Amino acid sequence: MKFVLSVVYTMHSTEVLVVGGGGTGIGIARDLAMRGVDVTLVDRGGLGIGTTGRSHGLLHSGARYAEADAAGARECIVENEILRDIAGACIRDTGGYFIRLEDDDPEYFEEKYEACLDHDIPAERLSPEQAREDVPDLSEDVTEVMAVPDGVIYPSRLVAATAADARDHGATILPDAPVTDLFKDDGRVIGAAVDHDVGKIHADHVVNATGAWAGQLGDMAGVDVEMKPTRGVMICQEYEGLDRVLNRARDPDDGDIVIPHADEVVLGTTSVEVDDPDEYETEEWEVERTIEECAAMFPPAANAHETRTYWGVRPLYAPEEAETGGARGISRGFFVLDHDERDEVDGFTSVVGGKLTTHRMMAEAAADAIADRLDVEEPSRTAEEPLYASDDPDTLDALVDEFDIDGPADADVIGSGQ
Known part of the structure; x- marks a missing residue:
């Protein structure tokens, strides 16, 4: 006698199913819901527990990319200004310094400064003495400083506020x-099988x-x-x-960013290719090198007490025709892939x-x-309308708990009322 195991799915239907609840996915859900589309998002x-919640949380001014990626730099300064307007307590408006040390290339600093001006990124030269009025612990090796409108993103609050906004406009x-x-x-593609008693979700678009993890979901759809x-x-x-925010004014390398929180700093970062974003080894040399390099411009980093260390995985898109020979050379731009055309x-x-x-x-x-x-x-309105409860840190932190957001990037901030 043969026994046939049958799986019975509960059926849900939606116009658009968004898979992935990081910053981009939850942003898509919010955008479409505000246009009146029936949206369901699953994670x-x-x-926000993937790349978003394990980032260093830098709100880029675009200066980091100004001399090498004009389009990316312009995107950053535009979005920098939008997020300052709509994201409230999800953002800390600190400003940032690009710092050239004595052994760093002065031509690189000059090129970056001129590129910032070309791309409408506010940039101001400061003497080391002027910069130390704000940051007394800067290295004595500082030779040139450029002030730019960098800032800090608190990823957990940002995702929570965006999710609540999407839900407020009808998204599931x-x-x-x-x-x-x-x-x-x-x-x-007509839908997805979803675990944890959710069942089958039928969708007009996924x-x-x-x-x-985009490659893994792509495999399920039969696309590369x-x-x-x-x-x-x-x-x-x-x-x-x-x-x-402190940035080293040199070609992007290990240990060239220091991000301020209220009672902590976040040092970053390295860039090492991994085969699997879930299963990868970590190396102590990455920690040691990051501390050493950050301490070159900010000496307290050499001996400060460590509260936590975490790794994040960047979602770099690198089709064969765009290979550049090194992970740091892969574009940080974004791509929308229409798999019907492609x-x-x-x-x-x-x-x-x-x-x-x-x-x-x-x-x-x-x-x-x-x-x-x-x-x-209906056009997008996400650049004009503030995020849900964006000016209320306590409500935002309650939403972080409600949506089960547990990222380490801003763990010291959540619940602090700051």
Whole structure:
């Protein structure tokens, strides 16, 4: 006698299913919901726990990319200003310094400064003495300083506020709902099987916003999304009173960013390729090198007490034709992949690459493409309307708990009332 095991799925239907609850995914859900689209978002174990919640939380001014990536730099300064307007207590407006040490290339500093001016990124030269009025503990080796409008993002609050805003506009948010398979019918993705008693979700369109895991979800749809994730370490240390983001003015390298929180700093970071964004080794040399390099411009980093250390994985998109020979050379730009045009798989869009600073812009671009597919004419309004409870830190932190957001990047801030 044969026994047939049958799986019975509970059926849910939605116009758009967004897979991935990081900054970009939850931003897409908010954008589409504000246009009147029926949206469901699923993630596999709490929102913002992937790349978003394990980032260093730098709100880029664009200066980091100014001399090498004009388009990326302009995107950053535009989104920097938008997030300051809409994100309230999800952002700390610190400003930032780019610092040239004695052995760093003066031509690089000059090129960056001129590029900032060319791209409308506010930049002001300061003497080391002027900079030390704000940051007394700067290295004695500082030779030139440039002030730019960098800032700090608190990723947990940002995701929570965006999720609450999406829900307030009608989206369904399921933080603990891992996708186990995608369903296809005649070359079209029509939905997903979702674990943890959610069942089957039928959708007119499915969005792959899974970041470094985009290749894995792409495999379920039968398409190749060429990701090349890299890991980077962040070290949190006790230090009270730093009020500026510090950047080393040199080609991007290990240990060239210091991010201020109220009573801590976050040092970052390294860039090492990994095969699997879930399973990868970490190395002590990454911690040691990051501390050593950050201490070269900010000496207290050499001996400050470490409160936590964590690694994040960047969602770098690197198709074969765009290979550059090194992880740091891969574009930090974002891409919206229409798999109908690209792979003849309809009903499926991937959003890959990008930075936390540009997550809203990424979400708008993806939502525009999907709205066009669904014949939705309502434009995006996410750049104009403030996020839900954005000026209320206590409400934001309660939402962080509600949405099961447990990222280490701002663990010292959540619940502090700051």
